[in-house]
Amino acid sequence: MAGSKFAYVRKFELPDVLLPSTFMVFRLDGHSFHRFSDEHGFVKPNDLRALQLMDHAAKSLMEEYKDIGLAFGESDEYSFLLRKSTALYNRRQAKIVSTLTSLFTSCYVFHWPRYFPDVPLRYPPSFDGRIVLYPSQQEVRDYFAWRQADTHINNLYNTAFWALVQQGGLTTTDAHAVLRGTVSKDKHEILFSRFGVNYDKLDPRYRKGSVFVRAEKKKKGKVATQLELLHCDIIRDDFWEKYGHILRD
Template sequence: MANSKFEYVKQFEQPDSLLPNTWIVVRIDGRGFTKFSAKHGFEKPNDKRALELMNAAARAVMAELPDITIAYGVSDEYSFVCHKTCALFERRSSKLVSTIVSTFTAYYVHFWPTYFPESPLSPPLPSFDGRAVCYPTVQNLRDYMSWRQVDCHINNLYNTTFWALIQLGGMDGTEAEKTLKVSFVAVVPGAIDLMRNEQGTYSADKNEILFSKFSINYNNEPEMFKKGSVVFRDYELVEPGTHNASMDADNLAEPIQQSKTQSENDRKRRAKARIVVEHLDIIKDDFWDRRPWLLSNKPGKVPKEP
C-alpha cells in the first residue's frame, strides 16, 4: 500500500491479540432467535431440522478453518475451540470472532433451503453474535465444555416437560411455568448436583411428570436433544490409558515450536480428515481419552475403510 498523508489513522487501531499458550473458545449465539424461530414455525420443544442446520453450518466452519479442533452446539449456540498453539490471524480476537461468526452465518443461510424448503427466508434474517474467551488449562477447557452440556440437559429436560404440559396437558404457558416453578436440579453423570431452591423441583419430578402424565420416558428422547452436538475430526480411536494427552498438553509451560513444514503438513492432514457430528457424553474422561488428538493437536490415524 502506498504511503500517504492519511496513513496516520492506522495509529488508532488497538492490538487485540489473545493470551498466548491458552485455549481459545469462540462462542456464537443466535441474535433474536426467539422471534426468528416463531416466525418460521420451529417445532417445540426441539426442532430437528433447525438443530441439523446448525450442525451443518458448524461442520462447514470446521472444514474452512482446520485450526478449530472441536466444536459443541446446542439450540442456537455453538462453541468453537482452537488449540493452545493456534496462531491463526496472530490470535487477534476481532479477526477470529468475525471470521467464525460470518462464516457460520453465511453457511446457515446457504443451507437454509435444504432444511426449510417450505419456509423461504425474509427479513429479519438470521444473525449471530460472538465472543472469544481464553482458558489456560485442559481442565478449564473441559469444565467449560461440561458446563455447556450440563446446561443443554437442564434446559432440555425443563423444555420437554414445559411443552408436554402445554401440548399434551392443555395448559397455557403461565400454568405450565407455575407447575414447574422454574428452577430445578439436573442430575447429570459426572457433574456436580445442584441444590434445589425453595420453590424448585428436582429433575426426578420432571421425569415423573413426563412419565406419569404423558407416558414419556425422558431417557428415550433423541441423544441430540439431551446431549447436544459435538463436531470433530474423525481418526482411529485409541484405548483409554495408552496416551495421556491432558498431561502432555498441560505440563508444557511453553508450547513445542514446530517447523513451518511440520505445521503445514499437520494442517493438511487435518483438512483431509472426515468431520463428524456426534451426540456423546463429553463430561466423562472416556471421550477425551479415546481421542487424544483433540488435546494434543496432532492428527491421528485415518480410520480404515470398512
C-alpha cells in the same frame, strides 16, 4: 499521494493479540432467536431442521478452519475449540471473532433452503460471537461440560414444559407454574406419569446436543482426520480418553 496525509488514522488500530499457547473457545449465540424461531414456526421443544442447519454451519466452519478440533452445539448456540497452538490470523481477536461469526452466519443463510424447503427466510438472522481463553485442558473440559449440563437442564425443562402445553392442554403460564421449584427427578416423573414419556429414551441429539470432533484415523501409517458428528456424553472421561488428541496442542 492523495491518501498519505490521512493515513495517520491507521495508528489508531491497536493490536489485540490473544495470549499464545492458550486454548481459545469461540462461542456463537443466535441474536433474538426467540423471535426468529417464532416467525419461522420452529417446532417445540426442538426443531430437528433448525438443529441440523446449525450442525451444517458448524461443520462448514470446521472444514474451513482446521485448527478447530471440537465443537458443541445446542439450541441456537455453538462453541468451537481452537488448538492452543493455533496461529490463525496471528491470534488477532477481532479478526478471528468476526470472521468465524461471519462464515457461520453465511452458511446458516446459504443452507437454509435445504433444511427448510417450505419455509422461506423472512429476514436475515444474525449471531454474536466471543472468544474465551483457557490456559489448561481441565478448564476446556469443564467449559464443554458446562455447556452440556446446560443443555440437559434446558432440554428437560423445555420437554416437560411443552408436553404440559401441547399434550396437557395447559396455558404457558400454568405450565411454568407446574414446573416452578421442581427438581430434575420431578420433571422426569411428570413426563413419565402424565405423558408416558421416558426422558432417557428421547433422541440423544436433544438430550446431549451435537458434538463435532476431528477424529484421527491411522491409515497405512499416516494419520488422517475426519469430522464425526456425535450426540454423546462429553462430561465423563470416556469421551476425552478416546479423543484426547484434541487437547494435545
